Amino acid sequence: MYLQRRNRILRRSAAIRSLVAETILRPSDFIAPLFIDEGENLATEIASMPGYYRRSLDLTEKEVKELWSMGIRSVLLFIKCKDEWKDNTGKEAWNPDGLMQRSIKAIKDAVPEMVVMTDVALDPYSSFGHDGIVKDGEIVNDETVEALVKMSISHARSGADFVAPSDMMDGRIGAIRSGLEENGFTQTGIMSYSAKYASCFYGPFRDALDSAPGFGDKKTYQMDYANRTEAVRETLMDVEEGADIVMVKPAMAYLDIIREIKNTVDVPVSAYQVSGEYAMIKAAAKMGWLDENKAVIESLTSIKRAGADLIATYFAKDAVRLLG
Ligand code: PBG
Numbered sequence: 001m002y003l004q005r006r007n008r009i010l011r012r013s014a015a016i017r018s019l020v021a022e023t024i025l026r027p028s029d030f031i032a033p034l035f036i037d038e039g040e041n042l043a044t045e046i047a048s049m050p051g052y053y054r055r056s057l058d059l060t061e062k063e064v065k066e067l068w069s070m071g072i073r074s075v076l077l078f079i080k081c082k083d084e085w086k087d088n089t090g091k092e093a094w095n096p097d098g099l100m101q102r103s104i105k106a107i108k109d110a111v112p113e114m115v116v117m118t119d120v121a122l123d124p125y126s127s128f129g130h131d132g133i134v135k136d137g138e139i140v141n142d143e144t145v146e147a148l149v150k151m152s153i154s155h156a157r158s159g160a161d162f163v164a165p166s167d168m169m170d171g172r173i174g175a176i177r178s179g180l181e182e183n184g185f186t187q188t189g190i191m192s193y194s195a196k197y198a199s200c201f202y203g204p205f206r207d208a209l210d211s212a213p214g215f216g217d218k219k220t221y222q223m224d225y226a227n228r229t230e231a232v233r234e235t236l237m238d239v240e241e242g243a244d245i246v247m248v249k250p251a252m253a254y255l256d257i258i259r260e261i262k263n264t265v266d267v268p269v270s271a272y273q274v275s276g277e278y279a280m281i282k283a284a285a286k287m288g289w290l291d292e293n294k295a296v297i298e299s300l301t302s303i304k305r306a307g308a309d310l311i312a313t314y315f316a317k318d319a320v321r322l323l324g
Pocket residue numbers: 119121123131166167201202203204205206218273274275276
């Protein structure tokens with residue numbers, strides 16, 4: 001055979017492959033999600049997320065120091081709220097001495113340069129386990145947005161670098177941006193969960209925070225996974241309203257959406273490899289059906305290749321070790 005082009009030439013050795021690799025993961029691509037609980041010296045493994053822990057604040061500080069020393073530059077905080085502090089207003093979410101507020105301060109004290117991002121949504125604080133305020137069985141938009149603004153300002157006041165609204169209410173990015181401006185928080189960023197789908201892949205996360213919805217589902221606010229153009233519309237609106245970074249969530253089943261968004265907006269795009277994606281890889285590896293390390297790097301590389309500039313992932317530490 002005489003061939004003008006032989007594509008295998010560029011795949012011939014590891015050295016050649018490394019010369020032409022288009023997508024390279026680096027530690028600063030990753031955002032490490034952290035689950036924080038009250039108490040001291042506590043690390044509880046999450047049953048549906050083997051190898052991942054919910055930690056008390058003292059142990060979280062240690063963890064953040066370790067993450068920083070490994071080259072990870074950002075953490076995304078989630079807290080577990082005690083049942084007796086949950087109600088339908090979600091007011092514990094803006095308690096100046098709340099666990100989230102104390103955690104932001106402690107982490108910024110421990111590692112001042114670490115970029116601290118905070119989840120903004122009412123579900124961990126809601127007696128109904130919904131991301132918003134419930135009235136007559138419905139999740140009301142505008143009152144919820146007012147609560148989210150209070151929550152965001154409170155996080156900014158505690159020292160958060162970015163607030164990350166994950167609730168999918170309408171108009172929240174613009175309202176949060178105005179609230180931050182009015183209160184002088186001109187350096188606080190917004191990483192918006194812009195295209196967040198109503199997904200079964202959040203199941204293990206809801207175990208971690210005991211935040212599963214008490215009735216119904218989240219389909220009246222999170223997006224229908226059948227839709228693509230809606231993701232574009234949501235994301236463009238968030239950018240217009242003042243989002244600094246946008247997000248697609250989940251990641252692996254939504255690589256087409258990540259690419260679509262990357263081609264559409266001129267702000268950084270993040271993607272969230274969610275709890276169920278972590279659980280799937282862990283479970284298959286435990287059964288001996290997948291090579292965990294290879295699955296971790298392949299999945300993260302494909303998310304970056306799809307267009308994610310940043311990736312929130314429970315595999316952040318594993319990935320850095322494997323890349324090392
Ligand atoms: C809270 C929130 C959720 C996740 C991130 N922020 C749960 C949900 O929307 O039900 C999911 C993260 C994961 O599954 O890893 N609104």
